[in-house]
Amino acid sequence: MVTDPNKATRKPRADSLRNRERLLAAAAEIFRAGGPEASLEAVARRAEVGIGTLYRHFPTREALFEAVYRREVEQLAELAEALAGSEPPFRALRLWLHAGVRLTATKRGMLTALKLAIDKSSEIYAFSSAQLTRAIDLLLRRASAAGEVRGDVEPEDVLQALVGLSLMGRQEDWETNVIRLVDIFVDGLRAPVPLPPDALAG
Amino acid sequence: MVTDPNKATRKPRADSLRNRERLLAAAAEIFRAGGPEASLEAVARRAEVGIGTLYRHFPTREALFEAVYRREVEQLAELAEALAGSEPPFRALRLWLHAGVRLTATKRGMLTALKLAIDKSSEIYAFSSAQLTRAIDLLLRRASAAGEVRGDVEPEDVLQALVGLSLMGRQEDWETNVIRLVDIFVDGLRAPVPLPPDALAG
DNA sequence: CAATTATACGGAGGCACCCTCCGTTTTCAA
DNA sequence: TTGAAAACGGAGGGTGCCTCCGTATAATTG
Structure with a gap:
């Protein structure tokens, strides 16, 4: 005793x-x-x-997810640094997002897990979010500094877009399709002032 | 007998x-x-x-969803026609997408239901998909004819983007945030040739 | 190499949900 | 009124969730 x-x-x-x-x-x-x-x-x-x-x-179920997927997320985060060191800014951003989509394709359930985690605001969400946000931040800052994307977009926005777009696909041409959508989104990020004021008003 | x-x-x-x-x-x-x-x-x-x-x-669970949400989807589809009749093309598309986001905000679960339906390839998906695709098609064609958006985008793509982006939000500023993402996406739809060839290559 | 004790193990048990099946009840119509 | 078609309700068998605790076992101590 x-x-x-x-x-x-x-x-x-x-x-x-x-x-x-x-x-x-x-x-x-x-x-x-x-x-x-x-x-x-x-x-x-x-x-x-x-x-x-x-x-x-x-x-909890989430604790299990956290342990299982932590490594996958870490790897994706590391890829950002690799790309930042080897590719031009805009292309690096684009390629990383493609990798994000592909990871989803391979590891079905990871992003679903993320979504589930969001609903429960659990631990793995904070972790993944931080890792991936940091990764995107790196790429985004670099592209922004090079004048290739707008400056008013936060890494969180891009992450949400990636996850959201990736989560939906279902047909056979799934991956190709999601990548197209991601590309369209990235195109939207490019122009500093994409819309003349009157386009919104009328 | x-x-x-x-x-x-x-x-x-x-x-x-x-x-x-x-x-x-x-x-x-x-x-x-x-x-x-x-x-x-x-x-x-x-x-x-x-x-x-x-x-x-x-x-089945899906059959219940189908019955419950059919009306909501129909209403959203009808809105497309109303907007097409009262707003300029690009703005109509944009506003409809905003309405789609808001419907999600109000009727939590509808899009989740859609996603669930996709996984099971059930009836409500076919229905909603058809309704909403038709709605988007109307707006997209019109905007395309007016030269305001690219011609190589299918209504299905836009629907997937809407659903995907809407499905993810979670913080307090949820709705505002999703609308920003949708706007970025729509900006991406605008320019006929948004990227010079060398931007992709490096 | 025991003996001791901190740790971990396993699965029974109580509860909720899923879905099916079928004896009973209700409604329609002749 | 009455009989058959149609619908009702819920018991029952299966599965999953999570907790609790008696039993087993690994690490430590003498």
């Missing part, structure tokens, strides 16, 4: 670590296939772990 | 009609509050009918 705060923590148990890993792998597969509403009991089953163990490691 | 095809059908039962009506009213309330995943048993409870009755009238 020694509760000494100095040497309090002991080494984490091996089975705990192992099970956490199993759960993450299982969750990745299950969510990939079944979307973000897939059964958590199915995840536990696939991981060959009791349902209680799942809930101990990840108290 | 007379199965005479001539006078086959008899008058629909009064209780059936009444219950259908009750269910639609209840569903509108429940879905409005709880989103498209709300409990169908709750709908039956609020309508004060058995769950079996609900399923007989609306075999």
